[in-house]
Amino acid sequence: MTEIRHIVFDIGKVLIHYDPDLPFSRLIPDEARRRWFFDNVCTSDWNIEQDRGRAWGDAEALLIERYPEEADNIRAFRQNWHEMVSHHYEDSVAIMLGLIEDGRDVTMLTNFAADTFAEARMRFPFLNRPRGVTVSGEIGLIKPDRAIYERHAADFDLEPAASLFIDDSAKNVQGAIDAGWQAVLFEGAEKLEADLRRLGVH
Structure with missing residues (x-):
């Protein structure tokens, strides 16, 4: 398995809560x-x-x-x-910020309307900490379509095989795998910590 050099976070239900x-x-x-x-x-x-x-x-x-x-x-x-979007998940946000502080290359890839994402960025300043973000509503592509993973990799100069994607949706995780990435299903910060240790990241 290729060493992970890029870590890509989903946002909704991974970093911030979402419940209509x-x-x-x-x-x-x-x-x-x-x-x-x-x-x-x-x-x-x-x-x-x-x-x-x-x-x-x-x-x-x-x-x-x-x-x-x-x-x-x-x-x-x-x-x-x-x-x-009532609150953020302190434990998973702490993992992401810890990776950034450790010098890891962290970006975000999210299915999000452009205007609500702009609002979220103002309310949750940690969303400005990663190197960048691909927002589906800004580019007209959505997960799990392969094209959005390819676009993110191209825009941020990621090697897909060396990229780890973290998402709460099994379909989106599979989409990343189909695009040649490594990926894990987010089921809470404790499991994410274990996944990162298993993959030699954290």
Whole structure:
């Protein structure tokens, strides 16, 4: 196995918390109705298109045309996004900052809408510490498409075989492996520490 020279972090659910239920448990208190809303209206498939670069106004208009009675809740998704990212994970952020302080080459690769990422960067200053970041919404590519891994490697001059990707999604981990990277599934800071030790990184 090639020695790891580059470490690439995902952001959501690895460094910062993300949970749409946080505001919507207040906006739609009935759990069954809230589940219906996320399963049928503001779905993961709908939200991922903003990560691919679709404007929020276009995304909202599309749903409001289909579900006019849900207009307020549809608009509330973006309006209350800040509540969905309620905090960061101190332990995994400490791992990332420790790697940077040790002189490791650390970058980030994330599925994130461009405007919400700009907001996240202001709220969580540690997101400015790595050497750089590829944001899906800024380049029109999303994980686990192979093209986004190739773009990140090219933009940051990474050798894929010497790059370790850390993500909470098994699909995204597999996407990195398919692109020739090494990768581990994030399941908490303790496992990440163990994975890094096993791979000779930390």
